[in-house]
Amino acid sequence: LEEAAFQLQQIFRVDISIAFNILGIESMRAGHHQIGFTCFKLAADRGYSKAQFNVGLCYEHGRGTEKDLEKAAFYYYRAASSCHPMAQYRYARCLLCHSPENEWHRHQKAVTFLEQAAMAGLTEAQAYLGAFYMRGLQPKEKRGLKYLLLAAKNGDAQSRYHVGVCYEKGLGVQQNLAEAMRHYRQSAAAGNRSAQERLQ
Numbered sequence: 566l567e568e569a570a571f572q573l574q575q576i577f578r579v580d581i582s583i584a585f586n587i588l589g590i591e592s593m594r595a596g597h598h599q600i601g602f603t604c605f606k607l608a609a610d611r612g613y614s615k616a617q618f619n620v621g622l623c624y625e626h627g628r629g630t631e632k633d634l635e636k637a638a639f640y641y642y643r644a645a646s647s648c649h650p651m652a653q654y655r656y657a658r659c660l661l662c663h664s665p666e667n668e669w670h671r672h673q674k675a676v677t678f679l680e681q682a683a684m685a686g687l688t689e690a691q692a693y694l695g696a697f698y699m700r701g702l703q704p705k706e707k708r709g710l711k712y713l714l715l716a717a718k719n720g721d722a723q724s725r726y727h728v729g730v731c732y733e734k735g736l737g738v739q740q741n742l743a744e745a746m747r748h749y750r751q752s753a754a755a756g757n758r759s760a761q762e763r764l765q
Contacts, residue, residue: 581608581611582607582608582611582612582613582616583608584608585604585605585607585611585616586604586605586608586613586615586616586619588600588601589601589602589603589604589605589616589619590619592604593628593629598623598628598629599630600629601623601628601629602620602623602628602629602630603629605619605620605623606620609640609643612647614643614644614647614648614649614652615644615649617640617643617644617647617649617652618641618644618649618651618652618655620640621636621637621639621640621641621644621655621656622637622655623637624636624637624640625637625655634659634663637655637659638656638659638660638663641655641656641659644656645657645678648685650681650682650685650686651682651687651689653678653679653681653682653685653687653690654678654679654682654687654689654690656675656678657674657675657676657678657679657682657690657693658675658693660674660675660678661675661697676694676697679693679697680694683712683715686719688715688716688719688720688721688724691712691713691715691716691719691721691724692713692716692721692723692724694709694712695709695710695712695713695714695715695716695724695727696709696713696727697709698712699713699727699731699736699737704736706731706736706738707737707738708737709731709736709737710728710731710736710737710738713727713728713731714728717748717751720755722751722755722756722757722760723752723757723759725748725751725752725755725757725760726748726749726757726759728748729746729747729748729749729752729760729763730745731745732745732748733745733763748760749763749764750764
């Protein structure tokens with residue numbers, strides 16, 4: 566009986582969280598940002614990762630509440646810890662963009678979350694990781710190319726362009742101008758201006 570009661574409590578808690586999150590989304594769409602934020606917060610504080618992500622967005626963009634990047638990062642982290650790929654990506658970006666260069670631990674944590682999001686198929690994380698590994702004092706070109714290729718396969722024209730650059734310059738792969746042209750053409754066909762200029 567105790568187990569059954571516990572299970573019912575869990576189901577009720579999840580259902581109420583889903584309902585609050587949906588109310589939050591509908592309120593945001595209707596332009597009632599403060600009500601939307603309140604609904605997201607109620608669900609987030611019950612541990613619902615989708616709502617935690619939404620609260621993070623509200624704090625990051627100042628929608629329905631005051632803009633607060635620290636609180637945004639806190640809620641992104643809570644959702645990211647529950648394997649929410651977009652929260653993992655957003656939290657990692659917060660760490661990389663707003664922490665000092667010498668904080669190796671925070672950077673490593675960010676890369677771990679980015680890799681989890683990228684392997685879950687999130688194109689934004691794949692593209693970001695690809696560019697991240699290509700730059701810096703000690704670029705990891707092969708690893709960067711791996712993520713750029715994943716993002717390109719998911720339709721990211723900018724990553725497709727960068728794959729072309731890798732083939733043109735021999736970054737992480739043997740130089741191959743024909744392959745570079747192929748990637749530039751695909752990127753240009755998707756509307757990427759840099760690829761169009763490169764082709765000319």
